[in-house]
Amino acid sequence: MTRPTPPSAARARSRTGAIIALILGAILTISGPVLGVLVGSLALVPSALSYADSTTRLAPTGTVELDPGSSVFLLAPVADLEHADHQTCRAHTGNGVEATVTYEPASTLNTLVSGTRYESFGRVTATAHGEYTITCEADVDVVAAPPFHLSAVFGPLAWWTAGGIALSLIGMIGVIVGIVGLSRARVRQRRPVHVWHRVSKEP
Numbered sequence: 001m002t003r004p005t006p007p008s009a010a011r012a013r014s015r016t017g018a019i020i021a022l023i024l025g026a027i028l029t030i031s032g033p034v035l036g037v038l039v040g041s042l043a044l045v046p047s048a049l050s051y052a053d054s055t056t057r058l059a060p061t062g063t064v065e066l067d068p069g070s071s072v073f074l075l076a077p078v079a080d081l082e083h084a085d086h087q088t089c090r091a092h093t094g095n096g097v098e099a100t101v102t103y104e105p106a107s108t109l110n111t112l113v114s115g116t117r118y119e120s121f122g123r124v125t126a127t128a129h130g131e132y133t134i135t136c137e138a139d140v141d142v143v144a145a146p147p148f149h150l151s152a153v154f155g156p157l158a159w160w161t162a163g164g165i166a167l168s169l170i171g172m173i174g175v176i177v178g179i180v181g182l183s184r185a186r187v188r189q190r191r192p193v194h195v196w197h198r199v200s201k202e203p
Contacts (some may be wrong), residue, residue, distance in 0.1 A: 018181025025174025036164015043156035066126035086122030
């Protein structure tokens with residue numbers, strides 16, 4: 001014995017799945033980039049603070065650890081930059097190894113130290129690994145700061161932003177799937193198809 005059963009339950013499940021895909025897809029599409037930029041901005045803070053903490057004030061002497069070929073910049077306040085001269089600065093290790101001190105234009109590096117803008121006037125380049133004592137005899141406040149690498153500071157922001165965009169693309173796919181699913185559900189509703197299944201009679 002057989003009997004026709006309207007596929008209302010199957011239609012309801014299909015329609016519900018399409019609605020869920022549409023809603024979740026819309027949420028991801030809108031919030032993905034915003035979430036990526038927000039989290040990336042928060043991840044940017046530790047990198048920026050780490051760079052700010054890496055500056056060494058020379059009063060008039062400071063110590064930095066350098067690898068062979070690595071360097072730090074010498075910076076002075078913008079208002080006193082004309083009185084800063086790299087030739088008044090020396091750098092050496094405890095073993096007497098001298099580092100190279102060269103001129104650098106102000107445009108090479110600038111940063112804020114305790115709310116005051118500093119600009120570069122020199123660079124100290126290590127010739128060997130060691131802890132270098134840097135001394136500047138200029139009558140200005142001098143700080144030593146490592147080179148500024150955009151990838152190190154802004155890398156987290158870029159990665160999280162890219163992740164947010166990828167999340168948005170996934171959301172767009174969900175929206176498309178939801179729209180297609182709802183369209184098919186409407187077509188089935190207009191042209192109902194009966195599903196037959198066999199029911200066995202107990203002896």
